[in-house]
Amino acid sequence: MQTDVFDAVVVGSGATGGWAAKRLTEAGLRVAMVEAGAKVSAKEFTEHNRPADYPFLGMSPKVMEDRPIQGQCYACREGNHKWFVSDKENPYVQDKPFNWIRMRVLGGRSLSWGRQSYRMSPLDLTGKSHDGYGDDWPVTYEELVPYYELVEKYVGISGTAEGLSNLPDGIFQPGMEMTCGETILKDAVKKNFGRTVTIGRTAILTKPHNGRQACHYCGPCEQGCSTFSYFSSPFTTVADAQKTGRLTLLTDAVAAKVLTKNGKADRLMYIDRESRQVREVRAKVFVLCASTLESTRLLMNSGICGDNDALGRNLMDHIYQGGASGTMPQIEAKPWAGPPRRPNGIYIPRFRNIKERETKGFIRGYRGLGRIIKTRCGRGNGGLVLTYGGSVWRGRRTRCRLIRTGWMRGGYRC
Numbered sequence: 229m230q231t232d233v234f235d236a237v238v239v240g241s242g243a244t245g246g247w248a249a250k251r252l253t254e255a256g257l258r259v260a261m262v263e264a265g266a267k268v269s270a271k272e273f274t275e276h277n278r279p280a281d282y283p284f285l286g287m288s289p290k291v292m293e294d295r296p297i298q299g300q301c302y303a304c305r306e307g308n309h310k311w312f313v314s315d316k317e318n319p320y321v322q323d324k325p326f327n328w329i330r331m332r333v334l335g336g337r338s339l340s341w342g343r344q345s346y347r348m349s350p351l352d353l354t355g356k357s358h359d360g361y362g363d364d365w366p367v368t369y370e371e372l373v374p375y376y377e378l379v380e381k382y383v384g385i386s387g388t389a390e391g392l393s394n395l396p397d398g399i400f401q402p403g404m405e406m407t408c409g410e411t412i413l414k415d416a417v418k419k420n421f422g423r424t425v426t427i428g429r430t431a432i433l434t435k436p437h438n439g440r441q442a443c444h445y446c447g448p449c450e451q452g453c454s455t456f457s458y459f460s461s462p463f464t465t466v467a468d469a470q471k472t473g474r475l476t477l478l479t480d481a482v483a484a485k486v487l488t489k490n491g492k493a494d495r496l497m498y499i500d501r502e503s504r505q506v507r508e509v510r511a512k513v514f515v516l517c518a519s520t521l522e523s524t525r526l527l528m529n530s531g532i533c534g535d536n537d538a539l540g541r542n543l544m545d546h547i548y549q550g551g552a553s554g555t556m557p558q559i560e561a562k563p564w565a566g567p568p569r570r571p572n573g574i575y576i577p578r579f580r581n582i583k584e585r586e587t588k589g590f591i592r593g594y595r596g597l598g599r600i601i602k603t604r605c606g607r608g609n610g611g612l613v614l615t616y617g618g619s620v621w622r623g624r625r626t627r628c629r630l631i632r633t634g635w636m637r638g639g640y641r642c
């Protein structure tokens with residue numbers, strides 16, 4: 229057991245753990261970060277590999293063999309599958325089908341996330357007051373604004389201000405350009421429905437920022453970014469925490485239990501993945517950032533916080549699916565190789581039930597993400613995925629359809 233008592237232990241180094249470590253160390257606290265995955269370096273990034281560099285064009289059957297659940301996520305590919313847990317080694321019971329996408333690496337899902345970044349709106353936070361269902365959030369939009377600003381300034385979000393109440397604007401770097409087809413769609417949607425189509429708001433730099441370079445449109449980003457143009461915690465928040473000299477980083481350290489003394493959290497028990505030894509680390513405060521489900525599991529395994537029946541309930545996952553695609557003959561042109569890949573799409577903000585309480589028995593709303601690109605055969609081809617809640621999380625069937633329509637790989641801008 230480490231005899232040192234840290235001011236805080238942060239479990240997990242992903243999107244949230246990185247921020248916790250940065251803020252606490254910069255405030256002067258001595259922090260131990262306990263991360264189940266291995267360290268990551270830019271040398272292992274594979275975003276510039278071509279599919280032809282892999283024997284199975286990046287879709288080796290081995291990936292699905294070891295990772296039948298993770299492999300269903302579009303981001304888990306031959307070049308980066310080791311960042312995702314092995315489903316064989318980490319099985320779980322599914323009473324109802326549920327794909328638990330888990331990354332175990334320094335940086336967690338921030339290494340392969342979709343980077344779409346939107347503020348919640350006052351309407352999102354006050355659903356109950358609007359339509360009577362569920363509960364309002366215990367925080368107001370005004371209370372969140374300073375934190376949104378802090379994160380946006382640091383992370384660098386590119387996007388376009390639209391002045392909509394249901395999609396608050398933030399502090400943006402210049403938005404990425406729309407394609408010709410997208411501009412035609414944007415104008416037609418505004419003219420015929422009065423609705424907005426905007427460029428996706430994304431945590432990808434369009435201008436250099438904090439020592440990170442602007443995006444050079446190479447994609448696929450989920451395999452890493454050698455220029456650090458999209459936000460991922462190992463090269464931003466965690467690196468900042470390390471610079472303070474007050475962070476002790478423990479990688480390959482799988483947290484198992486929070487142990488208590490006199491009813492208070494006192495130490496964290498973890499397993500060293502390499503040596504298989506059980507170890508402990510002591511602190512005054514414990515911050516669980518191991519992802520929603522894993523942090524909940526840790527609390528349950530520790531037998532704490534379970535006396536009010538809320539633990540393990542009301543968890544939220546991304547709900548998405550439903551979509552459409554088509555062609556735009558008016559932008560047909562000669563076949564061409566096209567310019568590089570824009571790692572971002574277009575966005576149709578929620579327009580349903582903004583003023584109304586409900587529409588034909590349907591409450592709340594949905595949003596659309598998509599793109600219109602020129603396929604190699606020269607036709608403008610586009611599609612939209614509708615999502616309710618979180619962000620784009622596409623399944624295998626959708627992925628095949630998108631590859632076929634040129635959405636993900638072969639399609640290019642006009």
Ligand SMILES: Cc1cc2nc3c(=O)[nH]c(=O)nc-3n(C[C@H](O)[C@H](O)[C@H](O)COP(=O)(O)OP(=O)(O)OC[C@H]3O[C@@H](n4cnc5c(N)ncnc54)[C@H](O)[C@@H]3O)c2cc1C
Nearest residue numbers: 240242243244264332336337341342343344483518519619
């Ligand atoms: C393919 C994909 C696309 C996405 N796209 C978007 C998007 O476009 N926009 C958006 O807002 N969100 C998106 N998300 C979701 C977003 O990535 C997550 O909401 C976010 O990363 C959650 O942060 P977190 O810190 O809770 O978890 P993570 O970032 O997953 O970090 C958890 C960390 O905890 C570690 N850990 C887990 N268990 C243990 C343990 N027992 N002991 C020690 N360490 C442990 C993990 O190794 C990991 O490093 C996407 C997710 C995926 C998978």
Ligand code: SF4
Nearest residue numbers: 443444446447449453
């Ligand atoms: S497309 Fe941009 S953000 Fe994505 S990997 Fe390439 S440079 Fe990085």
